[in-house]
Amino acid sequence: MPAAPPRALQLFGIISLDVSGDSAPVRGVTVVTFRDLGALVADAPYVAPSPTAQNLAEYRRIVEGAFARQTIVPAPFGAIFRGRDSLLRWLELHYFTLLEAVTFVADRAMARVSVSYGDESEDTTAMSIDANLLDTAADESFRLLRRHAVASLVLSNHAAEAAPAARASFLIERERWDVFCDIVREEQKRLREMHVECTGPWPPYDFVRMQFGA
Numbered sequence: 001m002p003a004a005p006p007r008a009l010q011l012f013g014i015i016s017l018d019v020s021g022d023s024a025p026v027r028g029v030t031v032v033t034f035r036d037l038g039a040l041v042a043d044a045p046y047v048a049p050s051p052t053a054q055n056l057a058e059y060r061r062i063v064e065g066a067f068a069r070q071t072i073v074p075a076p077f078g079a080i081f082r083g084r085d086s087l088l089r090w091l092e093l094h095y096f097t098l099l100e101a102v103t104f105v106a107d108r109a110m111a112r113v114s115v116s117y118g119d120e121s122e123d124t125t126a127m128s129i130d131a132n133l134l135d136t137a138a139d140e141s142f143r144l145l146r147r148h149a150v151a152s153l154v155l156s157n158h159a160a161e162a163a164p165a166a167r168a169s170f171l172i173e174r175e176r177w178d179v180f181c182d183i184v185r186e187e188q189k190r191l192r193e194m195h196v197e198c199t200g201p202w203p204p205y206d207f208v209r210m211q212f213g214a
Contacts, residue, residue, distance in 0.1 A: 007043055007044070007045065007046070007083075008043075008044055008045065008046035008080050008081055008082050008083060009032070009041040009042070009043065009044065009080070009081045009083065009084065009087055010041060010042050010043075010044035010049065010078075010079065010080055010081075011039055011040070011041055011075040011079040011080070011081060011087065012029060012040040012041065012042070012059065012062045012063055012066075012074070012075055012079075013039075013040050013062075013063055013066060013072040013073055013074045013075050013203075014037055014038070014039055014040075014072065014073040014075070014098050014101070014102060015031075015037070015038045015040060015066060015070055015071065015072050015073075015102070016036060016037065016038070016070070016071060016102050016106075017031075017033060017036050017037065017038050018036060024040065025040075025065065025066040025069045025070060026040075026061070026062050026065035026066050026069075028042055028058075028061075028062060029041060029042050029062055030042070032084060032087055032088065032091075034088055034091035034092060034095065035095065036099075037091065037095065037098055037099060037102065039087060039091060040062065040066060040072070041081075041087065042062075044080060046080060046082055047080070048078050048080060049077075049078050049080075051077065051078070055077075056077065059077050063203050063205075064202070064203060066203075067109075067202075067203040071102055071105055071106045071107070072105075072203055073098065073101045073102055073105060073204070073208050073210075074203050074204065074205050074208055075208075075210060076208075076210060079210070079212065090212070094210075094211065097211075101208060105171070105204045105207065105208075107173065107174050107175070108150060108171050108172060108173055108174060108204065109171075109172055109174050109177060109200060109201030109202065109203075109204070110169055110170070110171055110172070110200055110201065110202040110203065110204045110205060110206060110207065111149075111169065111170045111172055111177075111180060111181075111184075111198050111199070111200040111201065111202070112155075112167065112168075112169050112170075112198070112199045112200060112202065112206075113141070113142070113145060113167070113168055113169075113170065113184060113196070113197065113198050114165050114166065114167045114195075114196070114197050115134065115137060115138040115141055115165065115166045115167075115191070115194055115195070115196050116134070116164065116165035116166070116194065116195050116197075117134060117164065117193070117194055117195070134164055134165075134166060134194070135166060137191055137194060138166030138168075139166075141187045141191070141196065142154065142166075142168045144183070144187070145168075145170055145180070145183060145184070145187075146170070148170075148172070148176065148179065148180050148183060149170035149171055149172055149180070150171045150172065150173065151170070151171040151207055152168060152169065152170045152171070153168060153169045153206050153207065154166075154167075154168045155167040155168055155169060155206070169205075169206040169207070171204060171207050172200075172201070174201070177200075177201055180198075181198055184196060184198040
């Protein structure tokens with residue numbers, strides 16, 4: 001019978017201890033502290049978790065539960081450390097970068113905005129024309145929305161599929177969230193033949209990059 005994989009730590013995100021101290025903001029995780037930062041972790045096998053619906057739902061429950069209470073820098077799904085010592089070494093190595101990231105996303109939330117056509121066309125030429133018009137309209141909307149965001153990231157222009165869509169993420173000051181949503185609604189009125197949707201507030205998933213190399 002094969003031996004069970006050694007136990008390790010799965011990292012879900014980085015928080016500031018100035019807000020909650022070393023107590024976990026959600027159930028199911030513990031906090032590994034380094035200076036004024038805390039790493040939200042849970043025991044896990046030392047293997048990359050598969051992105052099943054259950055595993056992804058648990059990851060989101062923890063990250064978004066913490067986000068509802070305080071600032072969090074989300075770790076990418078499946079970030080595994082061999083143990084506490086290796087995690088502490090990583091925190092020490094990247095301390096100033098992580099501290100800067102926590103400061104940057106503090107009191108900010110992410111909005112995801114999509115622009116698409118409500119109706120699908122079966123005509124290939126019409127689809128191509130629609131995709132071009134969609135790109136132009138989305139570019140104009142995203143340019144407007146950027147003026148009301150701290151940062152932005154275009155996730156995709158139109159996809160070569162039956163229902164093309166353009167998507168972008170925006171990092172918004174929490175106190176200006178309602179203003180941003182009002183502007184999105186005005187864009188929906190202006191682009192009456194299209195569907196403009198804003199979801200969130202989300203943790204800053206799309207605005208975080210973590211390095212796990214030595």
